[in-house]
Amino acid sequence: MIRVFDQGIEGAGLFMIEFGDIVPYFSVYTATLFTFAIIFTLLATFSIPEKQMDIIFGGDAYYAKEIKPQDLRFQRFVAIACGTATLGAVVTGDIFNFTLFAAMIGITNIGIVASSRSHHVLNAAYQYGIVAMIACVPLFGGAAMILATTGTLSIWSLAGIGAAPILAKILLLLGVMGEGMAPFYIGKAEITRAQGAPFILMVHVSSLLLFLRVVEIILVI
Amino acid sequence: MIRRLSHILSDFDKLSQIYAVLVIIVIIGGILTIPSLEYQADRLYPKTIHPESPLDPYDRGGTPFEKTEVLAEYPENSPYLGYVTAYLTPFSLALATLTHHVGTTIVAHPGGIIDEILYNTRGLDTVVETSILFVAFGVASFLFLRRDEE
Numbered sequence: 007m008i009r010v011f012d013q014g015i016e017g018a019g020l021f022m023i024e025f026g027d028i029v030p031y032f033s034v035y036t037a038t039l040f041t042f043a044i045i046f047t048l049l050a051t052f053s054i055p056e057k058q059m060d061i062i063f064g065g066d067a068y069y070a071k072e073i074k075p076q077d078l079r080f081q082r083f084v085a086i087a088c089g090t091a092t093l094g095a096v097v098t099g100d101i102f103n104f105t106l107f108a109a110m111i112g113i114t115n116i117g118i119v120a121s122s123r124s125h126h127v128l129n130a131a132y133q134y135g136i137v138a139m140i141a142c143v144p145l146f147g148g149a150a151m152i153l154a155t156t157g158t159l160s161i162w163s164l165a166g167i168g169a170a171p172i173l174a175k176i177l178l179l180l181g182v183m184g185e186g187m188a189p190f191y192i193g194k195a196e197i198t199r200a201q202g203a204p205f206i207l208m209v210h211v212s213s214l215l216l217f218l219r220v221v222e223i224i225l226v227i
Numbered sequence: 228m229i230r231r232l233s234h235i236l237s238d239f240d241k242l243s244q245i246y247a248v249l250v251i252i253v254i255i256g257g258i259l260t261i262p263s264l265e266y267q268a269d270r271l272y273p274k275t276i277h278p279e280s281p282l283d284p285y286d287r288g289g290t291p292f293e294k295t296e297v298l299a300e301y302p303e304n305s306p307y308l309g310y311v312t313a314y315l316t317p318f319s320l321a322l323a324t325l326t327h328h329v330g331t332t333i334v335a336h337p338g339g340i341i342d343e344i345l346y347n348t349r350g351l352d353t354v355v356e357t358s359i360l361f362v363a364f365g366v367a368s369f370l371f372l373r374r375d376e377e
Contacts, residue, residue: 026348117366157267
């Protein structure tokens with residue numbers, strides 16, 4: 007059962023939490039991701055959004071954009087939820103549990119982007135929502151295929167035996183690609199400078215950590 | 228060619244279509260490899276269907292508060308494995324004796340997700356599933372109420 011810590015990518019095993027069939031583990035690799043996620047969740051919790059200035063062209067005037075308190079509260083709530091989902095996704099020791107956390111990251115990312123009031127940002131959020139919904143098919147399909155072909159979902163049991171079919175791995179990667187596509191939309195729709203910028207950071211961090219984790223899972227199983 | 232591709236990629240409305248095409252390609256390629264995959268019949272979480280039971284397809288057998296045989300990956304982590312498998316509240320027990328469709332009702336309504344907790348071994352899944360629902364409802368109600376106040 008300790009085989010998972012023998013995999014090259016993991017590094018030394020630190021400890022594990024015995025939680026029924028789902029046994030989250032902290033190796034050097036996952037603990038690093040976990041620390042990153044904690045730091046950025048705390049940043050999102052305690053930061054306040056920047057107030058942007060719009061300069062009126064040709065004149066000597068400018069005005070500051072207001073962010074309503076209820077928008078701020080909502081964005082902070084979704085950003086913290088996103089951070090929590092990321093914390094779970096990077097340490098969980100179970101494939102189905104990982105896909106659930108990935109789906110939750112997708113939904114919270116939609117929430118962070120959708121709390122903006124700008125029209126084109128909402129349009130981008132809608133498009134990203136469609137991608138995240140499509141991504142559920144390969145994501146959960148990959149997990150289901152692993153359960154059907156190996157009889158287990160635990161990364162502990164799957165580690166190092168190479169029993170998981172390559173198709174399931176590709177589907178898993180494809181699903182995470184869809185759920186973690188939010189930064190692409192943020193780049194395209196120029197949301198980085200939208201209102202509530204510190205919470206947008208959470209979108210980038212969560213999708214980056216999700217990709218790092220899925221690469222680890224694919225290499226280990 | 229590259230210019231045409233980058234023109235398509237520059238429009239974020241097209242990203243979902245590109246992603247869907249990618250998924251279709253992988254799934255079509257994947258269907259070809261399915262005959263080479265082997266189905267593991269002795270898997271965890273087996274499910275037997277008793278069509279005559281009022282709790283079908285929810286029936287996991289066993290008597291309440293007695294130990295039932297339940298398969299688990301790591302039984303040493305779940306000392307109370309199999310003790311909550313057959314529990315019904317008095318109300319649902321009464322319903323189960325009256326009608327034939329209690330199991331379908333449990334599975335079909337959102338709380339049916341709680342069904343998973345009866346496995347006992349996969350408790351974290353239940354927590355995450357309900358959190359997903361909660362966050363999704365939160366986002367939807369926020370967007371809906373914001374439309375109202377404007």
